[in-house]
Amino acid sequence: MxxxxxxxxxxxxxxxxxxxxxxxxxxxxxxxxxxxxxxxxxxxxxxxxxxxxxxxxxxxxxxxxxxxxxxxxxxxxxxxxxAPPTLRAVLEGNLPVEWQHPLQALQTIAPARVFGAFAWQLLSHLPYVHARSDIDLLWQAGSAAQADRLVASLQAWETEYGRRVDGELWLADGGAVNWREFAGRSREVLVKRADGAALELREALFNAAGVAA
Structure with a gap:
């Protein structure tokens, strides 16, 4: 370990x-x-x-x-x-009916891991999810181009379904950045790591692991 x-x-x-x-x-x-x-x-x-x-x-x-x-x-x-449960595992669990179709559509965008209310309801069988819940997801992002496509798809999903998806893009070097902050196009973004968080240059996010932006 x-x-x-x-x-x-x-x-x-x-x-x-x-x-x-x-x-x-x-x-x-x-x-x-x-x-x-x-x-x-x-x-x-x-x-x-x-x-x-x-x-x-x-x-x-x-x-x-x-x-x-x-x-x-x-x-x-x-x-x-x-690791946190997959979105597919959550879809196979006991979900409110009104969430079934939106999450099936979300699953087609990219593989994701789930944390937050949906994960804890699956794990504990206690009622965490309600009609106004957000879903919290984690996505692997290997390049800036991949991250850009994912962000555009998430924005379109929110517009179509009137629901909110929160979460982070996982970087190859172990860091993570909030997808909404990445979508904001600021020069620097907050990158969270196991031992803290710091602002880092957007253009360097995918270069650290030798991945071209």
């Missing part, structure tokens, strides 16, 4: 009691959550964060106030990890 797990990685914890000692007394919901075999998600850490433990989050469903519970765990307490 790598020393640094990418943001949005799903993490299941072992039954080892070491990590439980770091849970605040006012967050017993976390103990119940993990006892049900549910995962947490890897969160971004600050660049100057000296704590070597993983920073994890558990977003609770709307019926529990949409609270995001946080904890730190040593890497050795991780039982297993997985």
């Amino acid at each position: 790598p020393e640094r797990l990418p943001r949005h990685t799903l993490v299941w914890l072992s039954a080892h009691a070491g990590w439980q000692a770091d849970i605040s007394a006012h967050e017993p919901r976390l103990v119940d959550w993990f006892a049900q075999g549910l995962p947490a998600i890897v969160a971004r850490r600050a660049a100057d964060d000296a704590d070597p433990r993983l920073r994890l989050g558990v977003p609770l469903p709307p019926m529990e106030g949409k609270l995001r519970l946080a904890l730190r765990v040593p890497l050795q307490d991780v039982l297993r990890t997985e």
